Amino acid sequence: MSYARQMLDTYTRSGNIDGELLAAAVDALSDCAQACNADNAADLSEPNLADMVTCIRLCLDCTDICTATAAVMGRLARDDPRVTRPLLEACVAICRSCGDECERHAPHHFHCRICAEACRQCERACLALLEGLA
Amino acid sequence: MSYARQMLDTYTRSGNIDGELLAAAVDALSDCAQACNADNAADLSEPNLADMVTCIRLCLDCTDICTATAAVMGRLARDDPRVTRPLLEACVAICRSCGDECERHAPHHFHCRICAEACRQCERACLALLEGLA
Amino acid sequence: MSYARQMLDTYTRSGNIDGELLAAAVDALSDCAQACNADNAADLSEPNLADMVTCIRLCLDCTDICTATAAVMGRLARDDPRVTRPLLEACVAICRSCGDECERHAPHHFHCRICAEACRQCERACLALLEGLA
Amino acid sequence: MSYARQMLDTYTRSGNIDGELLAAAVDALSDCAQACNADNAADLSEPNLADMVTCIRLCLDCTDICTATAAVMGRLARDDPRVTRPLLEACVAICRSCGDECERHAPHHFHCRICAEACRQCERACLALLEGLA
Numbered sequence: 001m002s003y004a005r006q007m008l009d010t011y012t013r014s015g016n017i018d019g020e021l022l023a024a025a026v027d028a029l030s031d032c033a034q035a036c037n038a039d040n041a042a043d044l045s046e047p048n049l050a051d052m053v054t055c056i057r058l059c060l061d062c063t064d065i066c067t068a069t070a071a072v073m074g075r076l077a078r079d080d081p082r083v084t085r086p087l088l089e090a091c092v093a094i095c096r097s098c099g100d101e102c103e104r105h106a107p108h109h110f111h112c113r114i115c116a117e118a119c120r121q122c123e124r125a126c127l128a129l130l131e132g133l134a
Numbered sequence: 135m136s137y138a139r140q141m142l143d144t145y146t147r148s149g150n151i152d153g154e155l156l157a158a159a160v161d162a163l164s165d166c167a168q169a170c171n172a173d174n175a176a177d178l179s180e181p182n183l184a185d186m187v188t189c190i191r192l193c194l195d196c197t198d199i200c201t202a203t204a205a206v207m208g209r210l211a212r213d214d215p216r217v218t219r220p221l222l223e224a225c226v227a228i229c230r231s232c233g234d235e236c237e238r239h240a241p242h243h244f245h246c247r248i249c250a251e252a253c254r255q256c257e258r259a260c261l262a263l264l265e266g267l268a
Numbered sequence: 269m270s271y272a273r274q275m276l277d278t279y280t281r282s283g284n285i286d287g288e289l290l291a292a293a294v295d296a297l298s299d300c301a302q303a304c305n306a307d308n309a310a311d312l313s314e315p316n317l318a319d320m321v322t323c324i325r326l327c328l329d330c331t332d333i334c335t336a337t338a339a340v341m342g343r344l345a346r347d348d349p350r351v352t353r354p355l356l357e358a359c360v361a362i363c364r365s366c367g368d369e370c371e372r373h374a375p376h377h378f379h380c381r382i383c384a385e386a387c388r389q390c391e392r393a394c395l396a397l398l399e400g401l402a
Numbered sequence: 403m404s405y406a407r408q409m410l411d412t413y414t415r416s417g418n419i420d421g422e423l424l425a426a427a428v429d430a431l432s433d434c435a436q437a438c439n440a441d442n443a444a445d446l447s448e449p450n451l452a453d454m455v456t457c458i459r460l461c462l463d464c465t466d467i468c469t470a471t472a473a474v475m476g477r478l479a480r481d482d483p484r485v486t487r488p489l490l491e492a493c494v495a496i497c498r499s500c501g502d503e504c505e506r507h508a509p510h511h512f513h514c515r516i517c518a519e520a521c522r523q524c525e526r527a528c529l530a531l532l533e534g535l536a
Binding site: 002003004006007008010026030031032034035037038039040041042044045063067070071074075076077109110111114115118 | 270271272274275276278294298299300302303305306307308309310312313331335338339342343344345377378379382383386
Binding site: 057060061064065067068071072075077078080082083086087089090093094097 | 191194195198199201202205206209211212214216217220221223224227228231
């Protein structure tokens with residue numbers, strides 16, 4: 001069980017956000033940031049660099065957006081959907097773009113295949129949380 | 135002239151995003167992150183801690199969201215409005231909330247007055263950039 | 269198996285850094301950042317706020333330092349010990365301080381007990397990696 | 403006057419850290435993070451990509467380390483040199499490496515010339531603060 005999941009049970013949060021969906025999203029965001037950060041570095045080690053530029057750029061954006069969202073959602077005491085809704089929507093959009101690009105490279109680069117998985121998983125977890133928001 | 139502004143002129147960016155609005159937003163986001171990060175620490179030094187909790191929480195969220203958005207927008211080579219639009223909307227929303235809360239404390243705490251200014255400036259710069267997006 | 273661990277096996281890294289120690293450190297840093305971020309938010313929900321200020325401050329520092337170190341180490345292609353050594357030393361120091369402070373609160377706050385564990389685990393993983401550096 | 407500088411005067415910090423050196427370091431760290439983040443993106447737009455890989459990697463590390471250190475130092479209420487000393491040493495080391503690499507590219511790429519300046523400035527500010535620590 002991740003620390004995010006253990007922690008979310010230890011203090012009272014107001015609002016009606018589902019704890020299970022929240023913990024799953026925080027874990028998926030954190031995993032996706034980790035995968036995209038490593039994938040960007042792996043892309044930079046490939047000989048066909050010019051083909052990898054879009055993937056590197058998207059991985060950098062996905063890392064930054066998912067890291068910030070994991071931090072905000074992982075602290076969640078009170079939900080303000082005016083903030084969390086567009087933030088999660090940005091995550092869904094970048095995970096979709098980054099996942100699509102990584103999938104294109106998946107047949108050639110195993111690191112992109114792993115990263116695509118992390119992006120898909122994160123997209124799903126953020127969508128599920130978005131649906132659960134008031 | 136900030137480094138963000140100097141850098142944005144040195145390489146070709148595709149898309150029709152206005153360089154002036156972009157540089158102004160990156161600077162305002164970066165300044166706002168700096169102000170909210172320091173304000174949160176200053177709040178923790180106040181004797182009326184219980185009154186400052188909301189301000190501390192909002193400053194933490196505002197720091198994280200503005201830092202990530204400054205990074206994404208500061209690297210901008212190609213604009214994807216499906217990502218940048220909700221991301222900037224999340225910035226506008228958190229800057230508005232955080233600015234309102236800081237303004238409530240501005241008569242008593244000078245650091246909150248400064249932070250409110252940074253939040254208002256950032257909200258305006260992000261709104262201006264949002265209007266400029268395709 | 270974490271994404272960091274899966275990714276580190278998919279591309280060639282130069283240098284003689286031990287992959288197993290590296291992956292364990294990246295995971296522990298990432299977990300510790302997650303735990304400290306959530307613990308800081310949980311501390312802010314406690315009624316005895318004045319007693320929690322040091323814990324909140326240390327958790328904020330520990331989150332930022334561990335997040336950055338997880339990113340740097342998770343991308344590792346070539347090790348430069350002039351950078352990684354002091355960075356890991358800063359992690360060890362903040363994890364020790366933060367772990368000590370969280371342990372003080374562990375009898376009263378379960379979230380601090382969990383966070384103390386994450387800090388101890390991260391301190392050990394960073395020390396092990398430091399010993400493994402050239 | 404930057405927000406960091408304005409904020410540091412508004413609340414009491416214990417310890418004997420020099421406020422002027424601290425504010426200068428926070429500003430330089432924040433500027434350097436901004437420059438390295440943009441330079442990495444600019445490098446990715448260059449046709450001689452293979453020559454730029456080291457520069458991209460160093461810029462990524464420099465961005466992450468300077469961003470975290472700016473956050474920690476910008477919140478500074480009490481100085482713990484066991485944490486801040488190695489953290490600043492890591493900044494000095496990565497700014498030196500990244501500045502050297504950017505300088506190599508400065509004759510060909512104006513963005514690297516700007517980034518080299520930001521790295522040198524940050525290295526100096528961190529060294530000055532390190533000397534000022536107890």
